[in-house]
Amino acid sequence: MQDTPPDSLDSTPPTPVDADIHEILAARWSPRAFSDRAVNPATLRSVFEAARWAPSSGNTQPWSFLAATRGEAREHARLAGVLNERNRLWAQDAPVLGLSIARLRDEDRALRHGVYDTGQAMAMLLVQATALGMHVHQMAGFDVEAAQAAFEIPGDWEPMAAFALGYRGDPAQLAEDLRSREMAPRTRRRQRDFVFTGRFGQPAGFASAGAD
């Protein structure tokens, strides 16, 4: 059975929104401290099912994923093995480790949206995981070539991000420098800095000005 969705989502640290967003999107966040609670197979199926139904250019679905649970000790360790050491320190004990992989070419045709659509599929996975009370932390810091070799990823596909997935743990389990990052306020550019009308750089009339 899939785990029962939680009655309420963990919303710490708070997301200082300038406009209302759905509670799942506000609760989505990338922790480093994961609990050792296992993620059961039915729950993992739901998480990847969300990715499955992401949109893509011409329904090409140019994404794949590699994943292993801690119960699959050898495969989990091989995924931990391609992480940069800084990431491995906190991620190696996460209940699930994985890679998102984008298709760059289909036969001789470049897929202009292969990477973009893989980002979309991963985002849908994040939303589903968050809705089920979990968190995901993606990492750019991994050895792309080592991953490509270790997992026999064909040349027309490219691993884009590594990720840790599971239920949140206690920040006290982290080394001190990571613990302070875990508690840092969340920050983003204001809408006026990236939502434009008419020409690039000209804030949209509706875009939230936000606090000054």
Added chain:
Amino acid sequence: MQDTPPDSLDSTPPTPVDADIHEILAARWSPRAFSDRAVNPATLRSVFEAARWAPSSGNTQPWSFLAATRGEAREHARLAGVLNERNRLWAQDAPVLGLSIARLRDEDRALRHGVYDTGQAMAMLLVQATALGMHVHQMAGFDVEAAQAAFEIPGDWEPMAAFALGYRGDPAQLAEDLRSREMAPRTRRRQRDFVFTGRFGQPAGFASAGAD
């Protein structure tokens, strides 16, 4: 005021899932028939706020958006003007048109995840729009160079997808060939075809086999 979220989401066409996913993700879908109901500014702020809080590599936030409502007739028409004719036919009357734009370089440094993270931000936008009872249809079919010139998009940024956003309309308003596509069943590869463990191509043990 932002529009009140609907009591229930429009879930036609049905999404034939192999595992449970959140109702917002199941209801997300790309129609061509949009109603002429306007999207108010507060609602648009919420939609772009969702994109704002997407994750990104090193919090680089390598995304921008151009958007215009039908009330901004000149800017809306300029966006319709960069669409391929096939898309323009159904999209030109959508309440909101836009572009997602990815940052490819930051000064001289290539942003490996610029396109990927822009896909993630767009996906979060889709989720928020769906939660508010709207739909979004992204289009690869637009003139990238014309858009770059028309909207003065700097060379280190690239428009990735055009999109139409609004409330659903009546499929009867579409030309016949598009109307039949609007009613077609939704299809995706099975999880076993894209969720792997150990090596690329080897189905994960937890991956849903799905109906054969």
